[in-house]
Amino acid sequence: MVLEDDQHQAPTFAELGLSGPVLETLEQMKYTKPTPVQIECIPPGIEGRDIIGIAPTGSGKTATFALPILHNLWNKPQSLLACILAPTRELAFQIASQFDALGSGIGVRTIVIVDGEEDRVTQAVMLAKKPHIVVTKGFNLRNIKFLVLDEADRLLDSDFGIAVDEILKNVPAERTTYLFSATLTDKVAKLQRANLRNPVKVQASTKYQTVSTLLQYYIFCSLVKKEAALVSLLNSMAQNTIIVFVRTTDTCQRFAIMLRILGFHCVPLHGKLSQSQRLGALNRFKSKGCKILVATDLAGRGLDIPSVDVVINYDCPSDSKDYIHRVGRTARAGRSGKSILIASQYDVEVMLRLEKALKHKLDLYPGYDPDEVDILRERVDEAARVTKNQLNEAAKLQKGKGGRKRERLMKSGDRDGEDDFDAEGIAAAFKKKRRT
Template identity: 50%
Template sequence: MAEEKEVKTFKELGLRDELVEACENVGWKTPSKIQAEAIPHALEGKDLIGLAQTGSGKTGAFALPILQALLEIAENQRTVPAFFACVLSPTRELAIQISEQFEALGSGISLRCAVLVGGVDMMQQTLALGKRPHIVVATPGRLMDHLTNTKGFSLGTLKYLVLDEADRLLNDDFEKSLDEILNVIPRMRQTYLFSATMTKKVKKLQRACLKNPVKIEAASKYSTVDTLKQQYRFVPAKYKDCYLVYILTEVSASSTMVFTRTCDATRLLALMLRNLGQRAIPISGHMSQSKRLGALNKFKAGECNILICTDVASRGLDIPSVDMVINYDIPTNSKDYIHRVGRTARAGRTGVAISLVNQYELEWYLQIEKLIGMLYILFSIEATRMKVSI
């Protein structure tokens, strides 16, 4: 097998000058591994299954080929078709982030995007659809609501379908909506499936109507990035709050995401930490969409340096300044760990992940170790006086 040539520029991938310039404008100097491997196949018109570590540039890997196709059509037909591509996301925040990425890359070509997610007034979204956007980014349930109830809206002209965080979208939570969407969109299209973790759901992948897809693995099946320092502390359940406060006090200037299992826990922990003088804010599925976005924006802006969250914030969100992730509760699904710790050490930066493991969660943690094939540095109960360094 011939040795693959290392791609050093976006121009070498076959992208047009307008998109190369757009990449430079958003600060992308060279293609990431997933971009370098996926974009040439996508430009050839092939369906893709892309597996890459979180924070590795998956959005660019599917957005750039779609924008190139739009540019070529606009050049030949002098008009850019509406509802050209649809991107499905499992969470509202990720959908909004994907739309922002499309708009940044397509700013030079007057790209129009519409975001269809729950928790937002449907009439506002209907007005956005009335402007005939080129790209629709949506959660499956809300997209199906509009396909059913919004007069004049259809995806009959759709040329590209993207399932981001595909393993989650292929779960039972979204099965009904996804089936309905696949039944009403054109079969003649390009389909891209991207995720940091991919499960072997062959029947469900076939149902997504992929045609001889190219599978790209820019990472081992389940892995975390090399620049991430991973540790755990084995602590009694009743003292877990004390350990959390101790760690956060030691790194008080750091930007930290704390993951819990329940929505109630996010609120209680945030209240506790605020009363102790910490700048903490919760985000969970029980909050309205405006409050969720408000919390996220305060965290991104540095007004609050501790975000207490459920797994609603574990998928795909790109918050460059996160120094540390703390698993206050160990996830029962081992793959969720990979998504959680992927909020730090993104795009080549370093980061720390600390998991607080109590006596009831040890089995779940051993499953995580087995999944990603490594053992962590153990900080036991006796190590309480040890400084946390990041």
């Protein structure tokens, strides 16, 4: 069945059949109206049916599978009730926090197990506490009643696909399986045929597009001016919360240093950071401790980051779906937002393909000032040179004896919300060089 968002006289959560304590928590959290995908998935979920949900980020997916599980837990208390698989650590922790919130009225016990972050002994201790919900990015469990694969298309397209196959071999055959994916790829379709029993299939919408409340712009400049153009945009939006998307972890790391040299308060988010650094960066951005997040596509899907005013695509995504996921970080839940694509002479063809896929022409951003970019360019280029020299020094230290100094230089993220590299020292060196 295919759903559209303009449903009339939608039922309430109570009419969907959820138990009293779960409904009380929903009321306390001010969840007043179920989304279309929740309306279609929750009743069969309560009945114990397998579910395939094709739904984009922002459609209420986590609550869609969490609420039937919590309903079942209240009616049949037990430990190790559900295992949720997620493609990234950030998404795993986000899902766990939502389970904790939605299950607060019934005393749900949730743990997160992430490969590479905890040793086996620590994991055993966590499991010995008999949790109800285990959210994981790389751990297999037996004796579970519910198995959830969130962002299944990403799970199967990553290295985690092998682990998914292994987990499916070891989980009980008698279980309820929820499979949620933004798109129904060939791998997802094959997985549903092999591992789900007569599932209910719900598709949130046939349209794969941006929301109407999003204003989509572009600016055009030569490649040598792109960094100055980015700085100009950030200057003009000083009071906004902004995500800057780049293609690679190296660019993300370099921009985090360069922008700090130029006086911007920003944090990076990319795959080379430790878990504590990544969560620290997200928490600071979510709490508005800093207003600029420089990120790879690690932040493009799944993460619920409220109140993002602007998304800037510094690197043009080659796939329209990646673009939609990126700009979907803003203009959420009916709010308005802006996205700006910085295109150089080498991005024109990609941008035209993107517009064709979107069936929408991007507008030229009216706040772009080419003259200001020319004025800023010398300063930005100098900051870029300082950053490059600093990273070269870090690379040399990495090959030899660097110790803590090497770590400070190489890690441009934050550990538990504190600066983990000598940004002040780099900035001071930059200012001193400019004075001389």
